[in-house]
Amino acid sequence: MNKRALRSPEELAEADLIEPARIEALGAVAARYAVAITSHVRGLIGGGDTNDPIARQFVPNEAELEPASFETTDPIGDERHSPIEGIVHRYRDRLLLKLTRVCAVYCRFCFRRETVGRGESQMLSANALDAALSYIAAHPEIWEVIMTGGDPFVLSPRRLGDVTTRLSAIEHVKVLRWHTRVPIVDPGRITARLVRTVATRRRAVYVAIHVNHPRELSPDARRACARLIDAGIPLLSQSVLLRGVNDDPDTLESLMRALVETRIKPYYLHHADLAQGTAQFRTTIAEGQTLMRELRARASGLCQPGYVLDIPGGHAKANLVPSDLDGEPGSYRVRDSKDCWHSYPPQ
Numbered sequence: 001m002n003k004r005a006l007r008s009p010e011e012l013a014e015a016d017l018i019e020p021a022r023i024e025a026l027g028a029v030a031a032r033y034a035v036a037i038t039s040h041v042r043g044l045i046g047g048g049d050t051n052d053p054i055a056r057q058f059v060p061n062e063a064e065l066e067p068a069s070f071e072t073t074d075p076i077g078d079e080r081h082s083p084i085e086g087i088v089h090r091y092r093d094r095l096l097l098k099l100t101r102v103c104a105v106y107c108r109f110c111f112r113r114e115t116v117g118r119g120e121s122q123m124l125s126a127n128a129l130d131a132a133l134s135y136i137a138a139h140p141e142i143w144e145v146i147m148t149g150g151d152p153f154v155l156s157p158r159r160l161g162d163v164t165t166r167l168s169a170i171e172h173v174k175v176l177r178w179h180t181r182v183p184i185v186d187p188g189r190i191t192a193r194l195v196r197t198v199a200t201r202r203r204a205v206y207v208a209i210h211v212n213h214p215r216e217l218s219p220d221a222r223r224a225c226a227r228l229i230d231a232g233i234p235l236l237s238q239s240v241l242l243r244g245v246n247d248d249p250d251t252l253e254s255l256m257r258a259l260v261e262t263r264i265k266p267y268y269l270h271h272a273d274l275a276q277g278t279a280q281f282r283t284t285i286a287e288g289q290t291l292m293r294e295l296r297a298r299a300s301g302l303c304q305p306g307y308v309l310d311i312p313g314g315h316a317k318a319n320l321v322p323s324d325l326d327g328e329p330g331s332y333r334v335r336d337s338k339d340c341w342h343s344y345p346p347q
């Protein structure tokens with residue numbers, strides 16, 4: 001495990017991540033949205049350049065206190081789909097189990113920034129966990145449980161093991177999926193003990209890691225991912241399309257190739273959500289679609305994530321990958337990866 005994370009503008013200035021003249025203004029940002037930069041992430045950031053793609057994701061910015069009119073505090077509608085504390089039940093066959101509101105780092109574009117790292121009680125209490133597990137047990141349609149938060153991998157192996165054992169005992173729950181940024185931002189936490197506790201053979205276990213830039217796949221991060229994969233856990237990736245971080249074809253291609261080389265299947269590229277104060281990170285959907293077409297022209301099918309948007313209000317996901325099908329049954333046109341259209345069936 002790494003040394004203590006940087007958590008205040010004063011500490012960021014001492015670490016040469018911000019100019020001392022910005023301490024006061026960023027104090028107001030830190031009072032509203034949590035700040036944490038692990039020493040591992042500090043080591044990935046180039047010296048003091050605020051445009052560095054790693055720094056941009058974690059170093060607070062004054063623009064975070066300037067919300068756009070259409071940005072909201074609950075951009076993907078978690079609250080309206082939460083029947084009890086710790087559960088978000090948006091889809092019939094799966095739900096989110098939020099074990100904690102703590103993360104190892106706090107991303108400046110986070111879609112749950114109003115809740116993570118804030119408030120008094122940041123862990124799901126023992127009683128609330130009992131109630132959440134009872135809810136899951138009482139809903140036989142729940143096939144998959146997705147542990148998220150916050151970041152569940154900040155919890156102790158003992159707690160992770162307890163949740164794994166109790167979920168595995170529910171007959172209709174067949175898949176356990178952990179969502180985490182820890183292997184990337186604090187890889188020392190992925191110990192042999194943690195891996196053993198989540199790698200149950202009783203259920204299919206998946207880990208989805210959040211990673212946005214190829215430099216985040218450091219040698220230590222790759223070793224942490226390999227420990228999970230070698231224990232039999234398939235790894236998936238989730239990335240957010242972020243202006244100034246990965247919104248160019250070369251970076252996106254490098255990221256997806258690096259993931260596949262690390263045995264991680266690119267799963268989703270998320271269009272950035274309408275969280276308050278995050279406009280500086282958002283691309284247009286048209287830009288995202290152009291990038292996806294470029295990625296498809298350049299790289300293997302293994303390197304292609306789904307490009308998706310969580311519809312504001314919690315109305316599930318919209319697929320933003322541009323369609324390669326046009327026309328009517330019997331006279332379709334289909335598009336190849338070089339953007340050329342062909343008749344189907346051939347005329």
Ligand code: SF4
Pocket residue numbers: 102103104105106107109110111112113116149150151181210
């Ligand atoms: S790790 Fe995930 S939940 Fe935590 S701050 Fe980053 S995006 Fe938000």
